[in-house]
Amino acid sequence: MSEDRHPLFIPLILVGGVIFGFGLGFSHMARPEVVLDFLQFEDLGLPFVMFGAAIVSGIAFAVLPRLRDRAPLTGNRYERRLKPFDRNVLIGGAIFGVGWGLSGICPGAAYASLGIGNVTILWALAGMFVGAYLQGYWRS
Amino acid sequence: MVTDPLPLQLVAELFPNGISRYAVGGLLVGLGVTVIYIGTGIPAGASTFLESTLSYVSDQSRFQKYVSSRNWRVVFTLGIILGAMAFAATVQSGVVTTSLYEPGTTGELYEVAGVTFWTTAVQPWRLFFGGILVGIGTRIGKGCTSGHGVCGVGSASKTSLVGVGTFLLVAIVTAQIVAALGVSP
Numbered sequence: 001m002s003e004d005r006h007p008l009f010i011p012l013i014l015v016g017g018v019i020f021g022f023g024l025g026f027s028h029m030a031r032p033e034v035v036l037d038f039l040q041f042e043d044l045g046l047p048f049v050m051f052g053a054a055i056v057s058g059i060a061f062a063v064l065p066r067l068r069d070r071a072p073l074t075g076n077r078y079e080r081r082l083k084p085f086d087r088n089v090l091i092g093g094a095i096f097g098v099g100w101g102l103s104g105i106c107p108g109a110a111y112a113s114l115g116i117g118n119v120t121i122l123w124a125l126a127g128m129f130v131g132a133y134l135q136g137y138w139r140s
Numbered sequence: 141m142v143t144d145p146l147p148l149q150l151v152a153e154l155f156p157n158g159i160s161r162y163a164v165g166g167l168l169v170g171l172g173v174t175v176i177y178i179g180t181g182i183p184a185g186a187s188t189f190l191e192s193t194l195s196y197v198s199d200q201s202r203f204q205k206y207v208s209s210r211n212w213r214v215v216f217t218l219g220i221i222l223g224a225m226a227f228a229a230t231v232q233s234g235v236v237t238t239s240l241y242e243p244g245t246t247g248e249l250y251e252v253a254g255v256t257f258w259t260t261a262v263q264p265w266r267l268f269f270g271g272i273l274v275g276i277g278t279r280i281g282k283g284c285t286s287g288h289g290v291c292g293v294g295s296a297s298k299t300s301l302v303g304v305g306t307f308l309l310v311a312i313v314t315a316q317i318v319a320a321l322g323v324s325p
Contacts, residue, residue: 017219027165092281103270117257127271
């Protein structure tokens with residue numbers, strides 16, 4: 001795939017990831033307790049993270065396709081992220097919800113959690129790989 | 141100055157740690173997605189890393205379709221870890237202070253070589269079994285809190301809005317039940 005060929009592709013992904021991870025740390029989303037506090041209505045700050053982020057990226061998704069056709073490093077077209085709806089979105093969403101409500105952890109926040117020193121989070125990461133493997137095994 | 145105490149009390153009750161750390165953190169998360177999108181046209185989510193990384197070690201056909209993106213996804217995830225480390229070494233360690241950041245009192249802080257790290261008090265069994273369900277659910281449901289919640293909602297995708305609504309609702313019910321059963325932390 002051409003994505004890996006541009007010399008700036010990988011450095012840019014890294015920079016984006018660093019900003020993303022810093023934000024997850026700053027917002028305390030990398031702390032499962034804070035997510036659980038939200039789900040138990042003890043601290044309602046979490047939507048500010050998700051929707052704050054969605055507004056910023058939403059502006060980019062809306063504006064860039066009007067400015068130019070293709071991304072400079074990949075030649076990919078600027079498109080919105082639209083995934084087809086089917087029953088799996090509900091089933092998977094519900095399974096994800098049980099896991100999120102039980103652990104207070106989702107994928108991006110789990111990687112960030114490791115970065116803030118949370119070694120205990122390796123349990124969650126191990127679980128996620130087991131879960132992703134199980135569904136891949138069933139569906140292959 | 142005359143202020144109405146009732147709204148302020150409500151804010152203090154519903155947002156014991158303020159709003160700014162959440163809002164600023166969220167803006168940075170969105171900025172990270174935006175930087176990658178501007179350069180590459182890719183709306184990056186975090187959960188596909190699980191399957192794409194499994195393609196290095198498993199021949200299952202389900203994982204092989206992510207072979208072409210697996211290298212950059214590893215870099216994206218390393219970036220997330222590094223960014224969070226940078227946060228730990230600066231704001232969490234108190235080297236950089238800002239009125240926008242409320243430190244909070246959850247979990248346990250510890251120090252390694254002058255850097256203040258943090259670790260959770262949530263029990264390992266919750267993390268492990270929750271992690272398994274997150275791993276299954278995010279892949280069947282086509283996205284997680286960043287893929288659906290940030291990129292999908294940012295794209296005004298109906299699929300993602302339904303996905304977010306579903307997992308938020310189920311997670312709230314689950315967390316309430318777990319708390320009602322007396323499981324803590």
